[in-house]
Amino acid sequence: MKSLLLVFLGGGLGSVGRYLLTLIFNNKSYSLPYGTLIANVIGSLLIGILIALFLKNQDWEDQYKLLAVVGFCGGFTTMSSFSAESIAYLRQGDLLQFSVYLLLTIILCMAFTYLGFQWAK
Numbered sequence: 001m002k003s004l005l006l007v008f009l010g011g012g013l014g015s016v017g018r019y020l021l022t023l024i025f026n027n028k029s030y031s032l033p034y035g036t037l038i039a040n041v042i043g044s045l046l047i048g049i050l051i052a053l054f055l056k057n058q059d060w061e062d063q064y065k066l067l068a069v070v071g072f073c074g075g076f077t078t079m080s081s082f083s084a085e086s087i088a089y090l091r092q093g094d095l096l097q098f099s100v101y102l103l104l105t106i107i108l109c110m111a112f113t114y115l116g117f118q119w120a121k
Helices: 002-025 034-056 062-076 078-091 095-120
Strands: none
Touching: 002 034, 002 062, 034 062, 034 078, 062 078, 078 095
8 A cells, every 4th residue: 555655645746746747838830849858858857767776776665766767757757667668678688579569559559649649530
């Protein structure tokens, strides 16, 4: 139960952070949703830093990882999780799995977003 609460708390904080970035940077006069882009880039950097720190400091409590990595980064952006998983394949030297995961994620997510949009129209 404590683990769920930590993920919940971190996820809530991350989601609020992402929302604030979109309020500040997503503007109809801009050609791109910069708030979302910034959240994805910052989240990816942050999850990389956190995972490296947790690997270096394996005596750190798992609850901190749940709060920061799973909760906050997961709430801030799912791109951070995708990036970390992709980098894990690269670190293992598994270029095939990396390529398959990358292509499947991009193609399927775009396709299902389009499909969901069409269904709800």
